[in-house]
Amino acid sequence: MRKIAESTVRRLSLYLRFLEEFEEQGIATVSSDALALRGGTTSAQVRKDLSFFGSFGKRGLGYAVPELAGRLREILGLGREYRVVLLGAGKIGSALVQYRGFQKRGFTIVAIFDVDPGKVGKRWNGLTVSSVSQLESELKGQHIDIGVLVTPAEAAQELADRLVALGIKAILNFAPVQLAVPDDVSVKNVNLALELEALSYALTNR
Amino acid sequence: MRKIAESTVRRLSLYLRFLEEFEEQGIATVSSDALALRGGTTSAQVRKDLSFFGSFGKRGLGYAVPELAGRLREILGLGREYRVVLLGAGKIGSALVQYRGFQKRGFTIVAIFDVDPGKVGKRWNGLTVSSVSQLESELKGQHIDIGVLVTPAEAAQELADRLVALGIKAILNFAPVQLAVPDDVSVKNVNLALELEALSYALTNR
DNA sequence: CTAATTTTGTGAATCATTTCACAAAGCCCA
DNA sequence: TGGGCTTTGTGAAATGATTCACAAAATTAG
Numbered sequence: 001m002r003k004i005a006e007s008t009v010r011r012l013s014l015y016l017r018f019l020e021e022f023e024e025q026g027i028a029t030v031s032s033d034a035l036a037l038r039g040g041t042t043s044a045q046v047r048k049d050l051s052f053f054g055s056f057g058k059r060g061l062g063y064a065v066p067e068l069a070g071r072l073r074e075i076l077g078l079g080r081e082y083r084v085v086l087l088g089a090g091k092i093g094s095a096l097v098q099y100r101g102f103q104k105r106g107f108t109i110v111a112i113f114d115v116d117p118g119k120v121g122k123r124w125n126g127l128t129v130s131s132v133s134q135l136e137s138e139l140k141g142q143h144i145d146i147g148v149l150v151t152p153a154e155a156a157q158e159l160a161d162r163l164v165a166l167g168i169k170a171i172l173n174f175a176p177v178q179l180a181v182p183d184d185v186s187v188k189n190v191n192l193a194l195e196l197e198a199l200s201y202a203l204t205n206r
Numbered sequence: 207m208r209k210i211a212e213s214t215v216r217r218l219s220l221y222l223r224f225l226e227e228f229e230e231q232g233i234a235t236v237s238s239d240a241l242a243l244r245g246g247t248t249s250a251q252v253r254k255d256l257s258f259f260g261s262f263g264k265r266g267l268g269y270a271v272p273e274l275a276g277r278l279r280e281i282l283g284l285g286r287e288y289r290v291v292l293l294g295a296g297k298i299g300s301a302l303v304q305y306r307g308f309q310k311r312g313f314t315i316v317a318i319f320d321v322d323p324g325k326v327g328k329r330w331n332g333l334t335v336s337s338v339s340q341l342e343s344e345l346k347g348q349h350i351d352i353g354v355l356v357t358p359a360e361a362a363q364e365l366a367d368r369l370v371a372l373g374i375k376a377i378l379n380f381a382p383v384q385l386a387v388p389d390d391v392s393v394k395n396v397n398l399a400l401e402l403e404a405l406s407y408a409l410t411n412r
Numbered sequence: 413c414t415a416a417t418t419t420t421g422t423g424a425a426t427c428a429t430t431t432c433a434c435a436a437a438g439c440c441c442a
Numbered sequence: 443t444g445g446g447c448t449t450t451g452t453g454a455a456a457t458g459a460t461t462c463a464c465a466a467a468a469t470t471a472g
Contacts, residue, residue: 004411005459006404013403014384031419040384043419044461051421059420060468076403077410091301098297101382101399146405169412170405176307178220178245186408188401193307195394197219197282198212199352199376202392204283205210206375211429237449249449250431257451265437265450 008049012072014039015046019069031062082107083143085168087159088150089114089122089129092174096148097125107146111138115155132159139166146170153177160187214255218278220245221252225275237268288313289349291374293365294356295320295328295335298380302354303331313352317344321361338365345372352376359383366393 018038022030032043032050039046050056050068053075057063073079084107086093096102097109112124113132120131130138147163149156149171156175163171164185171187173179176194179187224244228236238249238256245252256262256274259281263269279285290313292299302308303315318330319338326337336344353369355362355377362381369377370387377393379385382400385393 009404009407010400013400047421055421057420060418077406082406091304095297095301105399105402107402145409170409172401172405186405188404190396190401193311194216194219195378195396196313198215198394199378199392200283200288201215203351203376253451261451263450266439266448
């Protein structure tokens, strides 16, 4: 498939969220204009985004809400369950374990690891925290889709390498470092410092 | 000043982080190529990014590490303290309060609010959690730079409106909603669901 | 059934960002 | 001191993303 821009994919996620809202409200069809309004973009943008994947609307009418939602889930690959391991049982890790949106979208945490012996053995939401030294032995033979790094900056690259060695192709990285990984591994960064600095810039240059 | 792209600002933040690493290692000068290598970009990109703000390098030599770091801090507005209020005393909120990177860059949490009466009155890192109904009365007369929303989706827009009414011009939003705010207010979103779905897309379409 | 209206889907045009490529500047070594 | 080497800064070119604008399709009203 033709290369799709990151920004397009992110908007598709947003559209899906809006469609689910509309669905809850019992709205059956929606125009590109209504979607755009809800998402702070333009109707042309919405139609262009969708057009990369097919044509899902009816001229003169708009899009059938449940159908388009289904198509977007398909496009985004949300039909299935993703098995996730969490590296780091700190505060953010614990917030993630409890986050319902995680489970709701089919992302299931199947293992948690930490270096701290004080945390190893603790039970978290039905899972036992394991020592990170057991990473390879515990995950051996299991298929894992996504690794979530919630560790200090210093530990992140080494753990990323180990995840890659285990065959994991997607990493969500909360550590404030730029990870080096092979081309076929996707990394998304959640970097608080970066967001704050972008706000700082915006506040300073107005 | 000419409008600077969001992507440029984010890269400047990254460069600053790398420069700080280099500084720690006692490296005195760095070329655009070395910076690019560290950040996974190109030397032309680095030079172009910097060129929007001036010319900070020496031809044939590169950039003086401490000087460029200083300039970037200036550009990003990191010379001063930012006063931050936290709305939502849940797990993520508590992780943020303890996050040292926050304080280190000059972002000081000066107040925490929550709706839950069970949380109000608790002491967190030297701050007492207040009832969100006291938001206006407690912040009246104080200057606040940044509001951080760590609330359920349903509560976020109303609280954003109240922050805006208090004159706050920058919001960091962890709630999975698209906030509507006036043009002169900057919002940065940290949306976990979006990141996961982008990974899901990447895993699906390879 | 026809005309007016709505809304999609999409090339073409515009706008934005990145990459190229090279002259100018300054370093370093002999 | 001079020549070779390195590296910046920056217009110009290339690439990428968004917006425009309109024909085609479908709806709705009369």
